[in-house]
Amino acid sequence: MSNDLKWNSTEMMTIAAARSLQNEMICFVGIGIPSTAAILAKSMQAPDLFLIYESGTINTNPQKLPLSIGDGELANQALTVVSMPEIFNYWLQPGRIDMGFLGAAQIDKFANINTTIIGSDYSNPKVRLPGAGGAPEIAGACKEVVIILKHSPRAFVEKIDFITSLGFGDGPGSRESAGLLGRGPSAVITDLGVLKPDPETCELTLVQLHLGVSIEQVRENTSWDLKVAPEITITAEPTEEELAKVRALVQSSRTVVRA
Numbered sequence: 001m002s003n004d005l006k007w008n009s010t011e012m013m014t015i016a017a018a019r020s021l022q023n024e025m026i027c028f029v030g031i032g033i034p035s036t037a038a039i040l041a042k043s044m045q046a047p048d049l050f051l052i053y054e055s056g057t058i059n060t061n062p063q064k065l066p067l068s069i070g071d072g073e074l075a076n077q078a079l080t081v082v083s084m085p086e087i088f089n090y091w092l093q094p095g096r097i098d099m100g101f102l103g104a105a106q107i108d109k110f111a112n113i114n115t116t117i118i119g120s121d122y123s124n125p126k127v128r129l130p131g132a133g134g135a136p137e138i139a140g141a142c143k144e145v146v147i148i149l150k151h152s153p154r155a156f157v158e159k160i161d162f163i164t165s166l167g168f169g170d171g172p173g174s175r176e177s178a179g180l181l182g183r184g185p186s187a188v189i190t191d192l193g194v195l196k197p198d199p200e201t202c203e204l205t206l207v208q209l210h211l212g213v214s215i216e217q218v219r220e221n222t223s224w225d226l227k228v229a230p231e232i233t234i235t236a237e238p239t240e241e242e243l244a245k246v247r248a249l250v251q252s253s254r255t256v257v258r259a
Contacts, residue, residue, distance in 0.1 A: 005211065005212050005237075006238075006243070007237075007238050007243055009150075009191035009192070009210070010033070010150070010191055011238065011243060011246055011247070012191065012210045012211075012235065012238065013033065013148065013150070013189060013190060013191040013210075014033055014036050014037050014040065014148075014246050015037075015040065015238045015242045015243075015246060016189050016194065016210065016235050017033065017034070017037035017101070017146065017148050017189045018036075018037040018038070018040040018041040018044065018242070018246075019041070019045070020146055020187060020189065021037070021038065021041035021045075021046050021049055021099065021101075022045075022046060022049075023045065023046040023047065023048050023049060024046075024048045024049070024050065025046065025049055025050065025098045025099055026050040026052065026096065026097050026098045026099070027049060027050065027051055027052065027097070027098065027099045027100075027101055028052050028053075028054070028091075028092065028097045028099070028100045028101065028134075028138050028142055029051055029052065029053055029101045030101055030102050030103055030133075030135070030138075031066060031067075031068060031069060031103075032103050033103060033148050034101035034102060034103055034148055035062075035065055035066055036065060036246060036249050036250065037101065037148065038051055038101055039051075039062055039065070039249060040242065040245055040246050040249065042061065043245055044241070044242065044245070052087065052091060052097065053066075053069050053074050054069055054084060054087055054088070054133065054134040054138075055069040055070050055074065055081075055084065055087075056081045056082045056083055056084055056086070056087055057074040057075055057078040057081050058078055058079050058080045058081065058082060058091075059078060059079035059080075060074045060075070060077065060078040060079075061077040061078070062074055062076070062077070063076075063077070063252075064249065064252035064253065065249050065250070065252055065253040067253065069133075087134075088134065088137060092134075092137055092138065092141050092142070093137065093141050093181075094141075095141055095142075095143065095181045095182070097138075097141065097142045097143065098142070098143050098144070099142060099143070099144055099145070099146060100138040100139060100142035100144070100145040100146070100182075101145075101146055101148065102135055102138060102139065102145060102146070102147050102148070102165065103115070103147070103148055103149055104147055104149045104155070104165075105118065105129050105149075105155065106118070106154075106155055106156075106157050106160040106161065107147065107149065107155060107156055107157070107160065107167075107188065107204075108156075108157060108158065108159060108160045108167075108224070109158070109203050109204050109224045109226075110167050110168040110169060110170060110171060110174075110197075110202055110203060110204070111147065111167025111168055111184065111185040111188060111197060111202075111204055112160055112163050112165070112166055112167040112168070112169065113135070113139070113147060113160070113163075113164055113165045113167060114129075114160040114161055114162045114163065114164050115129050115130060115131060115132065115133075115135060115164045115165070116128075116129055116131055116132065116161075116162040116164045117129060117161055117162050118161055119161055120161060122162065125161075131164070132164050132165070135164060135165045136164060136165045136166070138165070139165035139166060139167065139180075139182070139184070139185075140165075140166065140178075140180040140181065140182060141180070141181045141182050142182045143182050143183060144182060144183050144184070144185070144186040145167075145182065145184060145185045145186065146185070146186060146187050146188075146189060147167075147185055147187070147188045147189070148188075148189050148190075149188070149190060150190060150191045151190035151191055151192040151193075151218065151221045151222070152221050153220075153221055153222065153223045156221065156222040156223055156224070157223045157224075158223050158224045166178060166180065166184075167184055167185050167197075168184055168185070168197060168202035171201060171202050171203075172200070172201065172202050174202075184197070184202075185197060188204060191210070192209070192210060192213045192217060192218045192221065193206055193207075193208050193209040193210055193213060193218055193235070194206075194207055194208035194235070195207065195226075198227070203227060204226075204227075205226075205227045205228065205229050206218055206226055206227070206228045206229060206232065207229045207232065207233065208232065208233045208234070208235055209232055209233075209234055209235065210234075210235045211234055211235060211237050215228055215232070
């Protein structure tokens with residue numbers, strides 16, 4: 001990526017993810033970059049974005065990044081706080097959520113994601129990750145899902161070590177066979193570009209590059225033979241307002257950690 005750009009790749013990824021959210025959409029949000037993107041979207045083009053976290057906060061409006069789903073910041077300006085069973089039984093499982101915003105440690109070409117272990121031995125993995133949380137249900141029941149993660153050969157792998165949350169399984173028909181309600185991942189947004197599932201094969205395909213990134217860079221950072229759309233679009237550069245707001249959010253979390 002060119003050193004002349006006024007933003008870094010994480011900022012571009014976060015802003016691209018924020019732009020995917022529309023006003024009045026009901027969004028189930030994960031912690032980390034998904035939260036940064038959702039809060040940014042609510043402060044920009046989607047003031048009536050309806051944010052839900054699995055801890056029970058409904059229509060929350062955080063002013064700084066939550067450190068976890070139990071962070072009191074999520075309850076401060078929420079419409080209400082309900083029990084976790086109500087979040088899943090009433091809101092998620094009946095298909096009332098428009099968008100699920102998820103992160104991942106590993107992803108494969110059918111958008112299955114792993115947040116459980118790195119390594120083939122579940123009992124003795126190389127790395128034990130935070131785990132599933134509500135991600136399997138979010139991936140299964142939201143009307144659509146956007147996955148956000150940094151692009152590298154270790155993250156974009158031919159075969160993930162553990163399927164935490166089902167994307168498209170091994171291809172067309174897998175979600176239906178598993179009885180899942182939602183349409184599955186509609187986009188994977190990375191620090192290099194955007195991938196979307198092919199409508200026929202469900203295989204992730206590169207459709208968009210961030211400014212300053214080449215197709216070769218994306219392929220070099222993908223461990224399978226990545227397919228590329230015939231026409232590639234370029235992500236619009238961040239505005240000064242988007243950059244200022246995303247940097248303020250990141251700084252707010254650093255301030256809390258230092259305190």
